[in-house]
Amino acid sequence: MAEDKKKKSAESEKADDKENKKAAAPEKTDDEAKKSDEKPKDDKKELLDDDDAGDLILEHQRESIPLTRENAVFTRSKGNLISLKLTKPDGEVEEFERVVVMRAFPISNPDEFLSVREPDTKRAGQGHEIGMIRHMSDFDDATQKLFLEELDRRYFSPKLIKILSVKDKFGYLYWDAETTSGHVTFIMNNPFSNIRVLDDGRIIMHDIDGNVFEIPDSSKLDKTSFKKIEIYL
């Protein structure tokens, strides 16, 4: 198993190296350009020779590109998440064992503007954006299904079907409700800021534990349920 790990880290180092090279490439041309019109300093010469330049502090080297059916192939990873094979504008192919797909507008526009990112890791810090998908429908059905699977996991906001009771005690609201994901009880403080009514009439509710619940259309709730939530709207 230890061997396994070593191999893995070697792989990832390789990946890192690749990235650095890529990042260093455009800089080189920049510096060369400079060299031509300025007297180069000694340090600078060393900078040019060094492959490693632009690491760490100079991060932000990855440039996000639009992802389409043509340049991006998403597949199911071994760990049942999403892998990506990306053909970059310069023709180079880059593979990601796992990418994270996120919504830019999870509430107002869930199916467009998806951000595809490297996962955050302790080693490399925050993951960068690889690219953006304009419409999910730009991709074939199988890929869309893959996306939705991941997105449904990442964006977990069960819909309230029936509100059984709401009790106010010591400044907290204790809710008991049926949702599309089963029966729940949850606790909310400050309903004033934690129940949001959107312009299109949907209601988004946050509890103290970080759960998010949604009521797609409050007028479609049964009468007793609606009465319970009405005063907070």
Added chain:
Amino acid sequence: MKLMYDLPEADKAVLDAAMDGEEKLMYCLPFTIYEDKFVKGYMAFTNTTMYKILDGKLLDTWPIIGSSDFKTEVMYGCCGFYAKVNGSDTLICQFVSGRDLPRYAVIVKACEILNEQHQKKVDIKTLKPITNSTPERFCPKCGRPYINATTICPYCMDKKEIYKKLFAMTKGIRLMMCFPFVVAVFSVIFQFVVPWVEGKAINEYINPSNGVHGPMSGFVVIVIAIVSIDLFQRALGVAQGRFSAIAGNKFTLMLKTLLYEKLQSLSLASIQRRTTGDLMGRVNNDTSVMQTFVVSQLPTYFIQAVTFVLALPVLAVMNWRMCLFVFVPIPLVVFIVAKVWDFVQDRNRKLWVLSTRTGYLLHDILNGIRVVKCFGQEEREIERFKESSIRSSDQSESNAKIFDTIFPLLGLLIRFGSYLILLYGNMLVFHREMELGTLHQINSYANMVYAPLMYITFIPRTISTFMTSASKVFEILEEEPDVQDIGLPIDISIEGEIDVKNVTFGYESYNPVLENVSVHINPGEMIGIVGHSGSGKSTLINLIMRLYDVNEGEIKIDEVNIKDISQTALRGQMGVVLQETFLFSGTIQDNIRYSKPFATEEEVIRAAKAANAHDFIMKMPEGYNTLVGEKGYSLSGGERQRIAIARAIIHDPKILILDEATASLDTETEKLIQDALTKLVKNRTTLAIAHRLSTLRNADKLLVLDHGRVSEFGTHAELLKNKGIYWKLVMAQRKMNQDVERAQAEKAAAEKAAAEKAAAEKAAAGA
């Protein structure tokens, strides 16, 4: 924090069957989401393997040893625990963030340690589970949340304990606080006597049943008695009002002072755990709630209770049948009051929500008025405000309409019993079975029974409000300051040598911000600290100032552990300038001499000159007496910064700390401050954090922090030679400056060329 949950029987059996004999169960945590459903499953972590168990079924197992990249990801509405198993990132389980995220963060750490130890060939069977002392946010007894930012469970708190503490606090004003109770006893007695005397007056003098009026002199005596009782009662009332005002104010004053003193003695960590609003609330609102309860509500309830307890038997003895009438409407009344109360509360809350929303809106708009005006959005904001105001005023109107109907009706209902009494009593009087005066007396006593009944429905609410407030106040009063002076702290005169040894620290213990940091700083040196934002630079400085205590390792100043130095002595010899400068409301002079209140004018001017602040201060008509702060003269960022620098140096500190003190300034102002600082750093140990490396060009040594570790430490030349992070930083900034210069040069050249061309064309045209 609980890291070992008990498994239900069925799940435990499954786990036991799955584990091999060598394994030891280390942690067991719940997971709450599985395949888009809420579930109650468990993750069991042994020293080699993770097991995912749900409802008596083993869903999955993964190895811990050999897996890597353990991490938690915060998602929308939930969190995920991930690991790289067999080279592939895998979602291990999903859970609700609020309760379990800190737990899984510990597990991440634990899994990493397991792997590390395994690689070091340590026998992992001998490892013990790590523990974590972070308090839970939920009451372990009932699972309900603690009151915000406290560790008090409103359901499980010990109420007797609170009354005891409260009693202990009333020392010195007890006599005065007893007064309302004395008054209460008198008023109860009079309440009984007056109807009795009145009854007597009616029976014997006004409407005697035998038709014989008593002598006039007797009647006069009765009238005088009634009048003097009334006078006496009013006098008592006045006295009570005064005494309770005095006692109440004393009580609140004492409570507030105690609280405020305590707050000042608490560490930054405990203060920051709570919001300013919460703390202000405790000092202001919660103490008032306690005052009202102690000096006004408690005596009132006492009076009501005594009256009820006495009036009932008296009434029963006088006429038990009529006594029963009193109770006829009671069940109905209690039921209706309880119902109506909820309704009233709901409506009041709705009104409250609407008016707070309007308040927020106003606050927001006034704060952002510059933005509103800049973007010309006044119309829209007026509309928004109007809309919000209208809603709240509509609600207020409808509430008033409803309440003004409900309460009179309720009163009518409550009096229903007394109508019965009147009816029945009149019948008795009519048949000469009862005297008129007695009826009057009975009717009065019946009313005395009703009033307390009205209160009963309020009592639980008042008590619970009081309990919540009291426990919040006591929580602060009883908190042990976590950064504390030792028994006999040393008052040393600091030279300025700082020695940081193997320091590890995290704001939450499971998430270290600094790891194993060691630095030695000689007296009088200027150290520049650089690193990404979030790498722990400010944290290191907080530790050196001892705003927080280190978790591991030690910090020594002049060979003395800072925990042994008295905090006053320590901070008295440090001067600090932060990026966000805070000026108190007051004059510039007051602000500069904040750390040395009796500084002479000369000293103030000297400090201001050293900070290059003197000149701009002199440009203001009121000079050093200019008011600054919230309401006063608004200063620019650079000006505030320079006042802050003057404040930091007026007491001639041995250690000067600059945390991005010049980051928000333009280069010219920075140059001014730079010059000021060059003068200042001589003969003091200076720690300067800066993003612009040019700020640090005078530094003797540079300390580079990377993700909470010291990655480089040495002189400018040494670090450049090393070609580490610092070198890259220097290169990057140099390159950026050159880019700017080059771009400007190009632009200038282009303009020049264009001008020449234009001139040439003109010349050509002219020719």
